[in-house]
Amino acid sequence: MNQAVQEKPAAKRKPKETGVPDNKKYLHPLMAKNYGNWKYHDRPRPGVLHHVAHSGDHIWTVRAGTQRQMDVGTIRLLCDIADKYAEGHVRFTIRSNIEYMVSKEEKVAPLIAELEKHGFPVGGTGNSISMIAHTQGWLHCDIPGTDASGVVKALMDDLIVEFKREEMPNRVHLSTSCCEINCGGQADLAIIVQHTKPPVINHDLVANVCERPTVVARCPVAAIRPAMVNGKPSLEIDETKCMCCGACYPPCPPMQINDPEYSKLAIWVGGKNSNARGKPTFMKMVASGLPNNPPRWPEVSVVVKRILSVYKDDARPWERMADWIDRIGWPRFFEKTELPFTKYLIDDWRGSRSTFNASTHIRF
Amino acid sequence: MAKKMHDTPNLDQLEDGPWPSFVTGLKELAKDKDYVVDLLGQLETSYRTKKGYWKGGTVGVFGYGGGIIPRFTELKDEAGKPVYEDCTEFHTLRVMPPAGMHYDTDTLRQFCDIWEKHGSGLIAFHGQSGDIMFQGATTDNVQKAFDEINEMGFDLGGAGPAVRTSMSCVGAARCEQSCYDEAKAQRSVLNTFLDDIHRPSLPYKFKFKFSGCPNDCMNSVQRADMAVIGTWRDNIRTDEAMAKQWFAKHGMDELVNDVVARCPTKTFQLKQIKNVKTGPSISSVAISDTHAIEIDNHDCVRCMHCINVMTGALAPGKDKGASVLVGGKSTLKIGGLMGTVIIPFMKLETDEDVQKLVDLGQRTIDFFAENALEHERTGEMIERIGLINFLEGVEVEVDPNMVSTPRTNPYVRTDGWDEEVAKINAQKIKKQQAA
Numbered sequence: 001m002n003q004a005v006q007e008k009p010a011a012k013r014k015p016k017e018t019g020v021p022d023n024k025k026y027l028h029p030l031m032a033k034n035y036g037n038w039k040y041h042d043r044p045r046p047g048v049l050h051h052v053a054h055s056g057d058h059i060w061t062v063r064a065g066t067q068r069q070m071d072v073g074t075i076r077l078l079c080d081i082a083d084k085y086a087e088g089h090v091r092f093t094i095r096s097n098i099e100y101m102v103s104k105e106e107k108v109a110p111l112i113a114e115l116e117k118h119g120f121p122v123g124g125t126g127n128s129i130s131m132i133a134h135t136q137g138w139l140h141c142d143i144p145g146t147d148a149s150g151v152v153k154a155l156m157d158d159l160i161v162e163f164k165r166e167e168m169p170n171r172v173h174l175s176t177s178c179c180e181i182n183c184g185g186q187a188d189l190a191i192i193v194q195h196t197k198p199p200v201i202n203h204d205l206v207a208n209v210c211e212r213p214t215v216v217a218r219c220p221v222a223a224i225r226p227a228m229v230n231g232k233p234s235l236e237i238d239e240t241k242c243m244c245c246g247a248c249y250p251p252c253p254p255m256q257i258n259d260p261e262y263s264k265l266a267i268w269v270g271g272k273n274s275n276a277r278g279k280p281t282f283m284k285m286v287a288s289g290l291p292n293n294p295p296r297w298p299e300v301s302v303v304v305k306r307i308l309s310v311y312k313d314d315a316r317p318w319e320r321m322a323d324w325i326d327r328i329g330w331p332r333f334f335e336k337t338e339l340p341f342t343k344y345l346i347d348d349w350r351g352s353r354s355t356f357n358a359s360t361h362i363r364f
Numbered sequence: 365m366a367k368k369m370h371d372t373p374n375l376d377q378l379e380d381g382p383w384p385s386f387v388t389g390l391k392e393l394a395k396d397k398d399y400v401v402d403l404l405g406q407l408e409t410s411y412r413t414k415k416g417y418w419k420g421g422t423v424g425v426f427g428y429g430g431g432i433i434p435r436f437t438e439l440k441d442e443a444g445k446p447v448y449e450d451c452t453e454f455h456t457l458r459v460m461p462p463a464g465m466h467y468d469t470d471t472l473r474q475f476c477d478i479w480e481k482h483g484s485g486l487i488a489f490h491g492q493s494g495d496i497m498f499q500g501a502t503t504d505n506v507q508k509a510f511d512e513i514n515e516m517g518f519d520l521g522g523a524g525p526a527v528r529t530s531m532s533c534v535g536a537a538r539c540e541q542s543c544y545d546e547a548k549a550q551r552s553v554l555n556t557f558l559d560d561i562h563r564p565s566l567p568y569k570f571k572f573k574f575s576g577c578p579n580d581c582m583n584s585v586q587r588a589d590m591a592v593i594g595t596w597r598d599n600i601r602t603d604e605a606m607a608k609q610w611f612a613k614h615g616m617d618e619l620v621n622d623v624v625a626r627c628p629t630k631t632f633q634l635k636q637i638k639n640v641k642t643g644p645s646i647s648s649v650a651i652s653d654t655h656a657i658e659i660d661n662h663d664c665v666r667c668m669h670c671i672n673v674m675t676g677a678l679a680p681g682k683d684k685g686a687s688v689l690v691g692g693k694s695t696l697k698i699g700g701l702m703g704t705v706i707i708p709f710m711k712l713e714t715d716e717d718v719q720k721l722v723d724l725g726q727r728t729i730d731f732f733a734e735n736a737l738e739h740e741r742t743g744e745m746i747e748r749i750g751l752i753n754f755l756e757g758v759e760v761e762v763d764p765n766m767v768s769t770p771r772t773n774p775y776v777r778t779d780g781w782d783e784e785v786a787k788i789n790a791q792k793i794k795k796q797q798a799a
């Protein structure tokens with residue numbers, strides 16, 4: 001990643017260092033006109049937002065799911081729909097949903113019909129399960145333990161009903177990450193690779209490929225030491241210390257952490273970025289050891305759907321996953337979701353004491 | 365017409381089901397491109413063996429040190445020859461979108477034409493950092509594609525130990541909760557650091573993110589080294605007609621259980637109209653002929669909940685701006701960290717206001733560049749050196765809004781206490797004289 005600026009002949013075109021483009025010229029005209037002057041919004045139906053400006057202007061937004069990694073044919077189709085049924089402007093949400101803006105309510109229904117005709121589900125607004133924030137996976141990353149787009153496709157096939165409705169207690173944000181680094185980020189429910197065996201070192205390659213001090217410094221538990229192996233400089237791992245995080249793998253590809261059998265998937269719940277009600281929260285690991293089972297990861301899907309359906313039935317209005325668990329408590333969470341609470345779920349990393357129950361607040 | 369497709373029994377199963385399929389999209393591209401035929405071959409192999417086959421390397425465009433994610437195949441036969449010969453390089457261009465990710469269709473179509481010509485034809489809208497990711501080009505074509513994208517007015521984003529591409533929410537463009545011009549702030553800040561974006565030379569990545577209100581739709585608090593989150597200082601605004609309309613539709617149970625009971629500080633109260641307090645920090649609005657909502661805004665933490673539930677009836681105040689939090693990050697290396705408040709409130713209305721934010725960003729990046737260890741994010745640096753040292757480095761005064769509680773242990777040398785008190789008192793007097 002850290003490439004030096006390449007010396008090239010002077011004939012090369014110099015980049016125009018223009019940075020972030022001005023968004024004004026890309027805005028729907030009504031959004032440009034009422035910029036910073038919106039009064040309120042409502043949702044006439046799932047997938048549709050209706051915003052009203054202080055000026056009295058109205059704008060309707062139709063939100064639809066996409067596959068995120070799109071071929072040019074799909075993008076052109078989405079553009080055709082924008083030109084024919086909307087007003088030539090679109091935007092994308094942080095979760096890779098596409099939004100079409102129109103100035104007249106009559107345009108909403110034909111637009112929805114056209115999107116659905118082409119297989120783009122309309123929804124993802126309000127208290128729905130929105131599209132899963134995801135990463136690169138086998139398609140494009142150099143360190144992935146699993147795929148990203150495929151996991152998301154398989155899960156969204158199962159969750160699409162809830163994408164198109166607004167029947168969850170509050171909004172539900174999901175993410176997936178194909179290594180423990182977690183590019184996917186905090187979410188109400190996240191699926192993240194969890195390795196269970198230390199890296200397998202290819203000692204023949206270490207000396208050529210890896211900057212050994214960098215790799216040693218990368219390990220969170222100082223489990224890596226420089227060593228001579230078969231007369232060559234290499235590295236060794238104290239396997240009693242190693243907690244299999246995979247942090248050493250990006251700077252040193254010969255320390256292979258991914259394993260078809262021992263790289264598992266874990267499920268985390270209760271992350272929240274919004275400040276609404278409680279402060280933002282980190283998610284907590286609640287299940288692990290699920291097999292990395294492409295192409296559709298059915299074992300993961302079963303657990304995800306179970307947690308979401310218990311949450312849907314049990315949470316009160318406006319309780320995000322974290323709020324709900326705050327009310328019912330962790331013991332009942334594990335009971336209701338039928339997930340085993342194993343010793344691995346008790347934190348032993350730094351700051352772990354703050355996760356222990358230092359009170360007699362116990363629900364029976 | 366491209367060459368014959370490889371069998372892809374695993375990927376084929378991802379064409380089933382109702383959600384749009386990226387596999388179907390790739391197969392469409394493979395009809396014309398041997399490149400994508402072989403990409404599918406390698407991806408199918410990953411699905412079969414559960415292994416990734418890309419490795420990094422060094423690819424860039426002339427004049428820049430970052431912004432391209434290089435990928436070379438490692439899937440080779442015994443003789444060291446790539447198994448899928450037509451897709452041995454699959455580099456990504458990270459391109460910065462306009463704030464809020466708005467486009468007109470002409471722009472998107474131009475992207476498509478360029479990427480069909482020079483790349484795989486696969487584009488991700490967007491990566492988790494916010495980039496438009498043009499996925500899949502050979503080393504030879506990276507420069508050609510970049511030149512054309514750059515001529516359109518788009519520029520590469522960050523990669524490696526650099527200032528990274530940023531994101532801002534839809535905000536002022538279409539959201540009533542917006543407390544500042546997110547797009548202007550994002551563009552002003554990011555375009556100050558183009559050198560740090562394009563020529564990676566920081567200890568590690570540095571991310572800015574911009575959310576217009578405490579709902580933090582950009583998830584900035586846990587992802588950004590500097591999170592700029594909109595807020596307001598004065599009273600929550602009310603609209604009686606809409607409050608009554610809300611109550612007529614939702615009723616007492618919902619008002620009590622979903623709003624009153626969920627206010628984190630319990631400052632949101634339901635009262636008989638005759639008992640409602642008045643005063644400079646009170647917002648109140650009738651919801652029926654007998655009852656009203658009363659909020660003492662001094663005790664409101666601007667959590668957004670009541671405003672989210674009763675949008676239109678309640679709204680953020682008029683004295684708007686932002687809080688700035690520093691040090692959010694994901695897992696590596698010491699575990700996830702949330703950002704910490706370093707500026708409880710700053711205005712972001714005028715160009716001068718925005719310049720103050722740019723200056724704060726500059727001081728923070730300078731301090732980070734000088735003091736962070738290699739591969740250390742701001743949050744880890746602050747944890748190592750202490751918040752006080754960081755604040756002194758970026759010239760920010762301490763404030764009780766920066767902590768959840770004061771210290772809970774006595775392990776600190778306090779022999780400078782009297783001097784600190786004298787300093788605080790002197791500042792108080794200065795402020796009083798100025799006012």
Ligand code: HEM
Pocket residue numbers: 136140141142143181182183184185250433458490491492493494495529571587693694695696697
């Ligand atoms: C070595 C290989 C790595 C690759 C190929 C990689 C790739 C990516 C990509 C493609 C994205 C999305 C980028 C975008 O939206 O423009 C991303 C995001 C991210 N990466 Fe990585 N990454 C790598 C290493 C790391 C490491 C070492 C960390 C953490 C220390 C990390 C943390 C993240 C995080 C937290 C995000 C989400 C960004 C955000 O939320 O703003 N990645 N990564």
Ligand code: HEM
Pocket residue numbers: 041049093094095170171173186187188271272273274275276320534538539540541579580581582583672
């Ligand atoms: C139209 C204006 C919008 C309004 C009024 C709005 C409202 C909200 C509300 C009420 C929350 C907090 C939910 C809670 O915890 O109770 C929230 C969070 C969030 N919204 Fe929006 N939203 C808007 C636009 C968007 C858009 C366009 C996106 C992009 C898809 C988005 C993405 C998010 C995200 C990612 C969060 C979550 C933070 C978290 O995980 O806690 N929002 N929004």
Ligand code: SF4
Pocket residue numbers: 135136137141142143144145177178179180181182183184
């Ligand atoms: S989560 Fe890990 S494996 Fe997946 S894209 Fe990010 S860095 Fe790569």
Ligand code: SF4
Pocket residue numbers: 198199218219220221222223224237241242243244245246247248249257
């Ligand atoms: S996997 Fe993690 S804990 Fe194990 S040696 Fe590598 S960096 Fe250290």
Ligand code: SF4
Pocket residue numbers: 533534535536539540541542543575576577578579580581582
């Ligand atoms: S962060 Fe706030 S202002 Fe921005 S889109 Fe979300 S709700 Fe609106």
Ligand code: SF4
Pocket residue numbers: 277626627628629630631632659663664665666667668669670671
């Ligand atoms: S915004 Fe203020 S008054 Fe409203 S629920 Fe949050 S803390 Fe309470």
